[in-house]
Amino acid sequence: MRRQIRLFIAPILLMAGTFIATGGVSASAGAASSPIKIGVIGAFTGPTSEIAIEGIKGITARVDLQNSRGGVYGHKLQIIQEDDANSATQSLSAAQIELSKGAFGIIDLNTQTVTAIAPMLLQQNIPLVVLSPASPSGVDKNAFSAVTSPNPKVPVANTAMLFLKKEGAKSLGCGALVGIPPSINACKAYAFAAKSLGLQAPYIDLNVALAGENYTADGIAMKASGIDTWEPAMTPTADLDMLTAAKQAGANITHVLFGPPDPSLFTGPSLTELQGAYFTEPWYPLFVNKPGPETVRNALVKYDGITGVLNQTDFNLLDAYLATDIFIEGLTVAGAKPTDAKFIKNLRNVTDYTAGGMTLSPINLKTDFGKTATGVDANNCEYFFQLKGNTFEAVGQEPVCGKLIPNSFQQP
DSSP states (O other), X not given: OOSSGGGOOOOOOOOSSOOOOSSTTTGGGOSTTOOEEEEEEEOOSSTTHHHHHHHHHHHHHXXXXXXXXXXXXXXXXXXXXXXXXXXXXXXXXXXXXXXXXXXXXXXXXXXXXXXXHHHHHHHHTOOEEESSTXXXXXXXXXXXXXXXXXXXXXXXXXXXXHHHHHTTOOEEEEEEETTOHHHHHHHHHHHHHHHHTTOEEEEEEEEEOSSSOOXXXXXXXXXXXXXXXXXXXXXXXXXXXXXXHHHHTXXXXXXXXXXXXXXXXXXXXHHXXXXXXXXXESBOOTTSOSHHHHHHHHHHHHHHOOOOBTTBOOHHHHHHHHHHHHHXXXXXXXXXXXXXXXXXXXXXXOOOBOTTTTBSSOBOTTTSTTTSOTTSOTTSEEEEEEEEXXXXXXSSSSOEEOOEEOXXXXXX
16 A cells, blocks of 8 residues: 555564464364454554554444445354454464454554464464555465555556656655655655656655654755655654654645545644645545446445545544455455455455445456556556545546656665
8 A cells, every 4th residue: 555654664573482373274164154253453543543543443333334244155244353452462362362262363553563364374374354465475375455555566657756756846755754664665666756757856764763853853854855756655653753753844846746644734724834735545535426436435334334534534543444445355255155265266256346446446456466566556546636625626637647667776
């Protein structure tokens, strides 16, 4: 997936020892009327708890929608929720608890700690659904995602920079979180794509702190670089704070491109600060009048009471909704008597996954997972929209589709 907090991946080593799963295979779907249990792990407490707190709403909405349709082959779905408090140790413990309670598989909302459980789940052949396909190794046979992710081993799509160039951008600036490979790779990719289109990229900072940063010096450096465009790859807060610091330093930044919008950005002075800013998603925004977005909107209203912020819901919530949708797709293709092996094998063979009409083009889960170009769908397309007043307006009626360019962005 594209920018912001979903990109976080911390290199965490799996603790010594082996855990033998007691629940995962198909015990939760054994009896004809028994529920299928879905384990959900996230940092429900701590400084990054917003991701899990919003994410569980998306999971609940999708599960409730499926249960209203009769479940999967008559099996109702049941959520087992555990907090990992952003700790690798607690993440592994949470997975063990959920599997001992009969979880068929796991949806992990925490891209910082999922690497702690990925090896164990891979060894046990237990389904794992993540928010970003780069979260485990990117190619683990048991792991799935409904979205794309920056990958330094594949060609780069120039879609975003092609859009910005058409809007008049000339000089790119990007910030990446220190030690977070997807964030760093994203900035490198943006810079490479910019240069391939004849644009400049004089400010590429790959060492931005995760939290507690004073961005005054960064703002001065951004101003000195002469950038007119800001396309960061960090958290919503850091993205905005660096932009604010640059403007306070006198930078003439006329083009801003963020990823999926976060409601936390649109309160108080931030709403004014971001007027005219562009946002993008690799799926259809919820305000688009299409069957997929309409289904999601209705589910969020009916089961969560969520009507959205500025006609757009939290991307953490929508990521989790789509993660649940792909889990349900896996159960569906596994058949009336699902097993982990059937789930993984049959879902990996799906070549036209659309997340219920939310993707811009079908995803080939056999070839696209962890292998697509950064920030776009499988056909190198993105949907762009702009903040105007208290709402978003689509830029054009259709997604913008770019081209793949040879990948050599190891150096910005």
